Amino acid sequence: MLSGLHLTTDIVRRIERIFESEIEKGLARGSGDPHVSSLQMENTYIPELPNGTEQGQYLALDLGGTNFRVLLLELEHAPDGGRLQDIVVREEVKHYHIPDEMRLGCGRELFDYLAYCLHDFVTDKKVEGALTEFNHNHDGDRHQSPLPLGFTFSFPMEHHSLDVGILVSWTKSFKCSNTVGHDVVKMLREAIERHGDMDVEVEAILNDTTGTLVQGANLDPRTAIGCILGTGSNACYIEKASKVKHWEGDRHGEKEVIIDIEWGAFGDNGVIDFMKTEFDREVDNKSLLVNSFTFEKYISGKYLGEINRTILEKLCREGLLFGGKASEKLLKHDSFSAHFVSLIEGDTIQGITTETEKILKDLGLKYTSDDIKIVQHVCELTSNRAALLVSICLATLLRRMNRPDTTIAVDGSLYKFHPRLKTLMNKYIHLLAPGKKFRLMLAEDGSGKGAALAAAIAKRLRRRLMNET
Numbered sequence: 001m002l003s004g005l006h007l008t009t010d011i012v013r014r015i016e017r018i019f020e021s022e023i024e025k026g027l028a029r030g031s032g033d034p035h036v037s038s039l040q041m042e043n044t045y046i047p048e049l050p051n052g053t054e055q056g057q058y059l060a061l062d063l064g065g066t067n068f069r070v071l072l073l074e075l076e077h078a079p080d081g082g083r084l085q086d087i088v089v090r091e092e093v094k095h096y097h098i099p100d101e102m103r104l105g106c107g108r109e110l111f112d113y114l115a116y117c118l119h120d121f122v123t124d125k126k127v128e129g130a131l132t133e134f135n136h137n138h139d140g141d142r143h144q145s146p147l148p149l150g151f152t153f154s155f156p157m158e159h160h161s162l163d164v165g166i167l168v169s170w171t172k173s174f175k176c177s178n179t180v181g182h183d184v185v186k187m188l189r190e191a192i193e194r195h196g197d198m199d200v201e202v203e204a205i206l207n208d209t210t211g212t213l214v215q216g217a218n219l220d221p222r223t224a225i226g227c228i229l230g231t232g233s234n235a236c237y238i239e240k241a242s243k244v245k246h247w248e249g250d251r252h253g254e255k256e257v258i259i260d261i262e263w264g265a266f267g268d269n270g271v272i273d274f275m276k277t278e279f280d281r282e283v284d285n286k287s288l289l290v291n292s293f294t295f296e297k298y299i300s301g302k303y304l305g306e307i308n309r310t311i312l313e314k315l316c317r318e319g320l321l322f323g324g325k326a327s328e329k330l331l332k333h334d335s336f337s338a339h340f341v342s343l344i345e346g347d348t349i350q351g352i353t354t355e356t357e358k359i360l361k362d363l364g365l366k367y368t369s370d371d372i373k374i375v376q377h378v379c380e381l382t383s384n385r386a387a388l389l390v391s392i393c394l395a396t397l398l399r400r401m402n403r404p405d406t407t408i409a410v411d412g413s414l415y416k417f418h419p420r421l422k423t424l425m426n427k428y429i430h431l432l433a434p435g436k437k438f439r440l441m442l443a444e445d446g447s448g449k450g451a452a453l454a455a456a457i458a459k460r461l462r463r464r465l466m467n468e469t
């Protein structure tokens, strides 16, 4: 019953070939062309990474999960063993909860709430440079520029420039009306305007993977891939600008650019359906976004627990687990979280059963020692499959970029808390990209600090362009 969860060498090679070909097709799409690939391969219009000269105050907004964060970072650059490294001299952060009705409600209300939180933050933290009255004198003349802001918006977008991002679709637990097809920066600017009092300039819109890459490069200049393994999953990497057909405006001789793959949607056109098990089909059918985000449903934290729950439920119905008696909790959608998978995997590594038993008891299940072994085995299988699938994609990128040495910056709750993922990924990437030198590096808070750095890069590019013209 579980054999479909094992990926044979043939299947791995097949997925690898398909991923590579979807990348090529995605990159060959011009602006406005129909999507022929399930990979969006979006041009982020960010052609360079931090160079150690970023300084000043930057605001960052981070929207992607149930929490929304507003940050202020003050950067200074300082020599560090011969190279310049950005250092944060002031950092302020505030978290705001986004209730269900707002995540599933009307878009305008969501953006008004973001503007309200931004205002609350700048007044609470006394960020005077972000307020209109502070930046203008009594006659209304400006004596200080608006505070630059980087907006991390961790959903698929079509970029038309550094500060234009058209929402393609919501993912994870968001589904707001009147937003898909609209420019997210415009919606944010209008909401800030409606709120009044604030003097901020949205300089850059970016995805959390881009923020992770930018932040990773700040920590280690060999960084060329940013990857998120959290509630959702995705990656971005540095591509030759000449390979990217989707480009509006002048390229200004750009040689490289960050490409946001949006690999969560890999397979939405059916190209990897051959690896779908009955469990994956059931998880998809019961999800908020049916028939989309196929790949994300195999690997990300939002779905990993539910895959396991679905398998356990099925084994139980077949009389193979818990004496055929499922508890009410086990039958409840989403009652088995990715965190449970991490805890159970932790037990398996140590050869103990403490956390596994605690979880089964909390789920109201009566179990035998064989049941424990089966539950641990299921978590091992699904974790291994997720690690292998992510590794296939990362190895493909390493082979494609063909750099002498690459650091992969990774962030996300699943990566941080799953006790085995990193080891498995290291093993599989080595096997799938033989001879390629790489390392996985945890780059925390790319969606915060990376957004501030991206705003600084955007400002630098704009200044350069103005000097040229």
Ligand code: BGC
Pocket (backbone or CB within 6 Å): 064, 153, 154, 155, 156, 171, 172, 207, 208, 209, 228, 230, 231, 232, 233, 234, 235, 262, 264, 296
């Ligand atoms: C979104 C991506 C994002 C990823 C990680 C996915 O659901 O589509 O844009 O990077 O989650 O947050």
